[in-house]
Amino acid sequence: MRLLKIRDAWRAGPPLVLVCALASFAASPGSAVLRVCDDVVPPASLDPQKEFSEKNHTIIQQIFDGLVRFDPEGDIEPALAESWRWIEPLRLEFKLRKGVRFHNGEPFDARAAAFSIGRFVDPRGGFPGAGFLDSIDEVEAADTHVLRIKTKYPDGVLLHRLAGLVSMMPAGFVAQHGEAYFGEHPVGTGAFKFVRWDKESREIVLEANEDYWLKGNPKFQGLVFRFLSVEEQVEALLKGEVDIVTELPGTETLKVMKSGTAGIVKKESFYTVASSVNGQAGPMADRRVRRAVNYAIDKDQLIRYDVLGNGRPMASLTMEGEIGHNGELRPYPYDLGKASRLLREAGYGGGLRLKAVVKAQGMRTMKIIAKQLEKAGILIDIHETNDANVIRDIQAGGWDFTFGGCPDPMAHSFFIQFIFLSSMSPYSILGDRAFDERLQRMAGTLDPGEQQRLGAELDRYVHEEALSLFTFQRIKTYGVGRTVHFVPSVTGMPYFHLSAPRAP
Known part of the structure; x- marks a missing residue:
């Protein structure tokens, strides 16, 4: 058993590993690629520990997983942790999934989880939402796939904090390449893998993770986030150049409904x-x-x-x-x-x-x-x-x-x-x-x-x-192309592996 004080856990990462190159991927019209407009400007970083915004996190959670996450109705469900239990009032134990690897080939285990939580909690790390995680005191890698979190006081909201804020990251990759590189070349365990961030065309391109632990997902071969003005977003939706506009103005709903190329999805x-x-x-x-x-x-x-x-x-x-x-x-x-x-x-x-x-x-x-x-x-x-x-x-x-x-x-x-x-x-x-x-x-x-x-x-x-x-x-009102079955989330931050192509 190894006990890691939370402020030091993230620095004690596994040995460096070789980084696998991501395959080349092109998001061409007509391919099984989901094209999304969720914001007008690109994020500052794709490092989960450097962001604390709804729009940024929507991209992050396609690439990264947490120990737990929210289903479309806001209920907590397993992610990289298969199960959990309070073994005493100040200690929560997680049993982690076996056989899961990061997109670069690094194994996900209790040590990787300790590293990740440590990055979020360490006051020197600068996570903007660190105050919401201040109940966490220590992490204990009790076994390769058993993680224990010790809190400073009883915390009945801990699972919700973890589901909404904390993503798992590869210690070796971050140590080898540094935080700045990681922020522009993210590596997680999520349903989609990072391919490229094209700042000239204002696109972030992802491809399906064929080894995703949730079998049968994702259902699209790729996912592209485009950053356009509100007016350009609606025009692109009606032309079939994007599939989902997540912030459809109410003044545009009738136009979209009459277009024949897209429809409306609403969700509290x-x-x-x-x-x-x-x-x-x-x-x-x-x-x-x-x-x-x-x-x-x-x-x-x-x-x-x-x-x-x-x-x-x-x-x-x-x-x-x-x-x-x-x-x-x-x-x-x-x-x-x-x-x-x-x-x-x-x-x-x-x-x-x-x-x-x-x-x-x-x-x-x-x-x-x-x-x-x-x-x-x-x-x-x-x-x-x-x-x-x-x-x-x-x-x-x-x-x-x-x-x-x-x-x-x-x-x-x-x-x-x-x-x-x-x-x-x-x-x-x-x-x-x-x-x-x-x-x-x-x-x-x-x-x-x-x-x-x-x-x-x-x-x-x-x-x-x-x-x-x-x-x-x-x-929330979404504009959705006729060839997409879209599953929104009550948090306003959908998981796009739940969406699927459908016949027009």
């Missing part, structure tokens, strides 16, 4: 646009003001004008299908009379002005909400920010609330609540100790039934205290 996704309110100072520290703001938001009209009907009103920050969701809660109704009454009780009968810092992709939503709030006498001063500057701008202070979109890569109520509300989150300005304690209690519960009960109680607390501006769950 774990994605919302919400806020962190200043619970320590200013008007939003008053529960009556927070509730008034929520009563003054007309969610039906917001959904109609913002996403052209492709949304479901939300009562809190959780969605059906997430662990911890309370299905008994109902969204705040649109009630200007109640909003005005609460504002008068709070001393703002003459109206008030709030300052908000808003991420760029949430600006359209915020502008619609701001117009609605004017009817209740609430004026919003909006400061627009972007991904590069959002943390700096939030922490500059002086805001009544923040606002932006957020996916849930962990398929658990913990993630979005942590991002917007936890005192440990750099995106939160709430400062609610009672919330922090309840969130930690829920996340630290190993029993699934008890965790759901505590999560539902927390959900009710967030709703009744109006700890955010509650909006809608997004219904």
